[in-house]
Amino acid sequence: MRTDIYNWKPISVPEVNEIFSALPVRWFIAGGWALDLYLGRQSRAHADIDVILFREEHLTAFKALSGDWTLYKAEKGELSLWEEGEFLAATDDIWVCKGGDSPWVFQIMLVDTERDSWIYKRERSIRREVSDIFMTTEEGIPFLKPEIQLLYKGGSSGIREKDERDFQTFLPLLEPHAKEWLAASLKRQFPGGHPWMDDL
Template sequence: MDIDNWQPLTVEEVSLLLKDISIPWGIAGGWALDLHIGRQTRQHKDIDIIVFRHDQQEVYSYLSQDWILYKAYKGTLEIWEGEPLEQVNDIWMKKGETSAWAFQFMFVDQVEEYWIYRRHPSIRRKASDIFLTTQEPICYLRPEIQLLYKGGSSVIREKDDLDWQTILPYLTIEEKEWLVSGLKGQFPEGHRWTE
């Protein structure tokens, strides 16, 4: 299975596809940052969608008739049959066995009314406050949360540094402070984005 064979849906196609789903969702990754500033800043090889883990059955029910859903776990991809997923965080979608990958769902955790940052669970936010909306309206992950995911990764890629440099001027003081606090919480020894 070719994991690099992507022909991602557009943001507009994802929005149309998910218009009738009854759960909160938002565009994530580099596209979320582009939606925040209102323009595309670089090429994107894929498109990510964030949903809460407890809504995974709704995702499966809504998409499994028309899409093949694969669970990505520890470097493998296996067809998801709808069983509850406690450890799997990513679901990749394609139309057919030989089709290119079209989009990816990423499950995030919620405890009571809070979204929990899996890499450092003391970092949290009201679940109702993790998405913003464009005028169209298209929901997307808040930029400071998306940058926390990028900056908090064990490997910060060149595109993550580029996203950081591009988006930083668009963040409010509060968003910057929240992000810096999160990075310092995860990396008390220091992080190059907080220097």
């Protein structure tokens, strides 16, 4: 078990692309970097880098990555080694390093699907076709669409300062249909109201 949660030295987006484009799995950049790939430039500093994988492919990813990397499960505030062949039915976050006490270099976020639909775990009635949850840069790097990334940010148990800043930065850049989808999704998750609804 490791406890050094702030020991991060994230690799770059091109380095993530080099690693994951060689794997037989579907993947997308997520988090703040996904928003910046949509913007086309870096808008702020990023403490880490996130990669989305589908849960149905996570054992394939483990097999492909474990030769070069050490993978840890993040569960209930604790980091424990992800063992070979261990199916992660409930774990959503994987932290990756080179081994030992070396810094964390990227995080994997597992998401659920059903048939051809992505499922938003915090409100499982919110779904979208898998083919419609990502975009691709001119270099061919896939990333989560901004309205979905903002839903993850706004739908968390507490909106962090950087999430609020990202919302204010990227809201004016969203297409009308993306704003409508984000508003409808937040309303479904928070029928009693959400701080972002007035702006949306």
